[in-house]
Amino acid sequence: MAGGAFAEAGADLELVGIHKRFPGFTAIDDLDLRIPAGSFFALLGPSGCGKTTTLRLVAGLEQPTSGRILIGGKDVTDVKSFKRPVNTVFQSYALFPHMTVLENVAFGLRRRGISDATAKAHEALRLVELDHLATRKPQQLSGGQQQRVALARAVVNRPALLLLDEPLGALDLKLRRQMQLELKSIQTEVGLTFLHVTHDQEEAMTMADTVAVMNKGQIEQMGAPEELYELPRTAFVANFLGQSNLFTGRVTSSTGSSIVVETGGTKLEVPKERAQRHTGEVTIGVRPEKLMLHTSPPKKAAGVNVLGPGRVTDVSFSGVSTQYQIAIPGVGLVTVFAQNMVFGPVVNLGAEAWVAWTVDHGFGLVDEPEHAPRFAADTDTATIAVQTRHELLAEIEES
Amino acid sequence: MKLSLGKWLLPLYSVLALIFLLVPIVYTFVFSFNDSVKSNIVWVGFTFDKWANVCDAQGLCAAFATSILVGVVATVIATVLGTLMAIALARFRFRGRSAISLLLFLPMATPEVVLGAGLAAQFLSAGIPKGLGTIIIAHALFCLSFVVVTVKARVASLDPALEEAGRDLYGSPFQVFLRVTLPLLLPGITAAALLSFALSFDDFIITRFNNGGVETLPVFIYTAAARGVPAEANVIASAVFLLALVLVVVQQLTSASRRKRLAKLG
Amino acid sequence: MAFAAFGTSAAPVEQAPRRKSRIALLLLAPGLAYLALFFLTPLVSLVMTSFQAPVEFGDVGQYQPAFKVENYAIVVEAYWPHFLRAFGYAIAATVFALLISYPLAYFIGVKARRWPLLQALMLVLVIAPFFISFLLRTLAWKALMSDESGIVVFLKSLSIIPEDGHLTGTAFSVIFGLTYNFIPFMTLPIYTTLERLDTRYLEAGSDLYASPASTFWRVTVPLSLPGVVSGTLLTFIPASGDYINASASFLGSAQTQMVGNAIEANFISLLNYPEAAALSVILMGVILLLVALYVRRTGTEDLL
Numbered sequence: 001m002a003g004g005a006f007a008e009a010g011a012d013l014e015l016v017g018i019h020k021r022f023p024g025f026t027a028i029d030d031l032d033l034r035i036p037a038g039s040f041f042a043l044l045g046p047s048g049c050g051k052t053t054t055l056r057l058v059a060g061l062e063q064p065t066s067g068r069i070l071i072g073g074k075d076v077t078d079v080k081s082f083k084r085p086v087n088t089v090f091q092s093y094a095l096f097p098h099m100t101v102l103e104n105v106a107f108g109l110r111r112r113g114i115s116d117a118t119a120k121a122h123e124a125l126r127l128v129e130l131d132h133l134a135t136r137k138p139q140q141l142s143g144g145q146q147q148r149v150a151l152a153r154a155v156v157n158r159p160a161l162l163l164l165d166e167p168l169g170a171l172d173l174k175l176r177r178q179m180q181l182e183l184k185s186i187q188t189e190v191g192l193t194f195l196h197v198t199h200d201q202e203e204a205m206t207m208a209d210t211v212a213v214m215n216k217g218q219i220e221q222m223g224a225p226e227e228l229y230e231l232p233r234t235a236f237v238a239n240f241l242g243q244s245n246l247f248t249g250r251v252t253s254s255t256g257s258s259i260v261v262e263t264g265g266t267k268l269e270v271p272k273e274r275a276q277r278h279t280g281e282v283t284i285g286v287r288p289e290k291l292m293l294h295t296s297p298p299k300k301a302a303g304v305n306v307l308g309p310g311r312v313t314d315v316s317f318s319g320v321s322t323q324y325q326i327a328i329p330g331v332g333l334v335t336v337f338a339q340n341m342v343f344g345p346v347v348n349l350g351a352e353a354w355v356a357w358t359v360d361h362g363f364g365l366v367d368e369p370e371h372a373p374r375f376a377a378d379t380d381t382a383t384i385a386v387q388t389r390h391e392l393l394a395e396i397e398e399s
Numbered sequence: 400m401k402l403s404l405g406k407w408l409l410p411l412y413s414v415l416a417l418i419f420l421l422v423p424i425v426y427t428f429v430f431s432f433n434d435s436v437k438s439n440i441v442w443v444g445f446t447f448d449k450w451a452n453v454c455d456a457q458g459l460c461a462a463f464a465t466s467i468l469v470g471v472v473a474t475v476i477a478t479v480l481g482t483l484m485a486i487a488l489a490r491f492r493f494r495g496r497s498a499i500s501l502l503l504f505l506p507m508a509t510p511e512v513v514l515g516a517g518l519a520a521q522f523l524s525a526g527i528p529k530g531l532g533t534i535i536i537a538h539a540l541f542c543l544s545f546v547v548v549t550v551k552a553r554v555a556s557l558d559p560a561l562e563e564a565g566r567d568l569y570g571s572p573f574q575v576f577l578r579v580t581l582p583l584l585l586p587g588i589t590a591a592a593l594l595s596f597a598l599s600f601d602d603f604i605i606t607r608f609n610n611g612g613v614e615t616l617p618v619f620i621y622t623a624a625a626r627g628v629p630a631e632a633n634v635i636a637s638a639v640f641l642l643a644l645v646l647v648v649v650q651q652l653t654s655a656s657r658r659k660r661l662a663k664l665g
Numbered sequence: 666m667a668f669a670a671f672g673t674s675a676a677p678v679e680q681a682p683r684r685k686s687r688i689a690l691l692l693l694a695p696g697l698a699y700l701a702l703f704f705l706t707p708l709v710s711l712v713m714t715s716f717q718a719p720v721e722f723g724d725v726g727q728y729q730p731a732f733k734v735e736n737y738a739i740v741v742e743a744y745w746p747h748f749l750r751a752f753g754y755a756i757a758a759t760v761f762a763l764l765i766s767y768p769l770a771y772f773i774g775v776k777a778r779r780w781p782l783l784q785a786l787m788l789v790l791v792i793a794p795f796f797i798s799f800l801l802r803t804l805a806w807k808a809l810m811s812d813e814s815g816i817v818v819f820l821k822s823l824s825i826i827p828e829d830g831h832l833t834g835t836a837f838s839v840i841f842g843l844t845y846n847f848i849p850f851m852t853l854p855i856y857t858t859l860e861r862l863d864t865r866y867l868e869a870g871s872d873l874y875a876s877p878a879s880t881f882w883r884v885t886v887p888l889s890l891p892g893v894v895s896g897t898l899l900t901f902i903p904a905s906g907d908y909i910n911a912s913a914s915f916l917g918s919a920q921t922q923m924v925g926n927a928i929e930a931n932f933i934s935l936l937n938y939p940e941a942a943a944l945s946v947i948l949m950g951v952i953l954l955l956v957a958l959y960v961r962r963t964g965t966e967d968l969l
Binding site: 059090094098157 | 866868870871873874875877879880883
């Protein structure tokens, strides 16, 4: 990165054939990714899926076992992190405790020998509305303020690529919403390329132009948020992004435009262009908010799938909507989100109910859902380390 | 994989630094096998004699025994008094807290000559004859602060929730102290006692001002230094060193193997 | 003051707020009494002794309470070189100990974090010298630096030392001995601070275009300062009062005498208690000044 020159605009990021192996496990397995310049890209996935590792590879804080990383067309795989035109907003903020807020923000500028570093640092602080705290130490700031300082410290360097590692994780809900809007506006205003890593799917969908869902070191699906949500390709994406009702069955017949899947004695139709597979055992699904709840058998109509009758086993009020669970024999539990247009639930616990949805709203997956345990296993290295440490301490205490 | 010189510079330096630290130890150990007569400076020949007949050197074993005795008694005094103070400082609020912290800190900051001379002057003006008793008193004094520091750190790392759980489960304050606090503090208290003993065993300056003729091991070595320290002193020192080393290594290995066992289970 | 480096290095747990209680005074009483009796009183005794005057027509070593302030003037006039040497050697030893210990502490505390067993082993080696009497350690160096030792003979053959030169009995050997003996005191507090250094700060530095050297000077060193200060005090204070290294029986000679030697000589050989006391009071005064400066910056909470 030439000392002194700001990037004029964001740059492309390209990851080609990246593998990252740690002793004992593979964090990233053959990853190919291309993020166009100036976009807000979200890398979404559960703990341990490899998204933070990907971020660290781009920042230069880790080296890939194999593969290449290109920024703005230049191969930076062998370039040390302090020479890459990339800045990171760390999850823990990592604000230097022995420097003031201003010195923190000016740090990167001074290392690159930029003139007027102090003035530019003040400008960046004004952008996040913290200029009045410039002489404080980071420990004297609240979590939200620290987060904004960390952002200013990174953005002030106008990097070709800005990496955000779950930066909003420690903030409370309201503050998080606020920061989401601010981040988005800064990104569009300054025109940088943002790579945002998060496990919060709502956050990814609201902020990003493109979302990539990562699982076990690979990208399962990538695209615009609406595309990922309304047309998930894999069971993981269908379940990770929002909730889905999934049904597994055999394709019994197909027409020109759709396939018919039989499950639990009922035939369900899915458009071929929304189904990844057209023959054999397939899993199809529909989003809970797309389902209509009926208390009497609905009339048969073309272009509508019906399931039922079943019994309402759970009614949960959550403000905007009410979540119903219907147990349908032969099929299983079906979840319905109904917007609360009226006061009170539409059906009561224990009542008989049918669900129906437009055929066009269904989707077909490329695989089957894994058997999901009741409590998701904590498999990321950080949690394992914490658990081991607790066990150790407990043993030391008792001895 | 590129092997750059820079990467290996620091580890190499560290190894050299550690070797440097060990030079006198190795020297002392080697010369404990020296077939010397009076002075142990020139190498004469290899022998196990000194190890076999350690107490042949006049006054050496007596001095060694004295050092052990002083160490044990002073450690007991310092550990008991110090543990009580540490618990008080770590757990309670009271007026004069900072003054007491400062008071405890001062003996650690006072040069040994000053401590030694002060105590000696005190004993002199009080008419107390110097001997074993005054040595023990002096040792307990300077060990006290170190015990407080060590135990206080251990108390600070104690999860108060454990004692609260003890109270929640119907333990009286005294029972909680006896069955929860004290056992949990035991590693810290042990560490403090070992530190105290080590400090006492190796102390020379303060002892010299207050011993009134009674010889501890360091005093013996000092007086012998002028004419020549017998190789038997090296023997005792090496034996003590090896014992301490073995203890520490065993302790480290057991905690490491404990970690490995846990990792296998998890 | 990171003395905990000698004990456990367990991280403190958030404690329940301290209870106000009278039990505290009960717990403190025995220890406080001990300190009052055997620390405070002796110090007061020392000050009083420093003003004493010899008994008229009395024996050597007989003094009576007086207010002979001149003792201090006498002592300063006679022993100012000793003071200079004591603080000079101590400063030199502290600086050398710092230069030698910092990289070692850095390696063990930062670079070797991935191998806890190696860390533990290296720490054991750092404190290993404590397991052998420090008198014997110093005597070992004396033997190794004496004119008959192989090393000196070798250095003389290369003309690095003149034929009639000595290594022992010089300022060099005294400072060498002091430095050696205090390396563990310098290494451990610095290690403790560096061990807790969050490497994410180093990553942030690198992310913000600081080269490894720049990150070291601007991030690591400032954050390790508490440990450096601890180590410095732990080294300088005892070193300035030391008299073993400078003693003629060990690494010193008549030309390298420090304040400690003067105090020892006056107290034990010359039985000149007032002068010995006066020297001690002056030495203690300088040390207290340093401690006061330290406490003013960091407060008393951290002392123990």
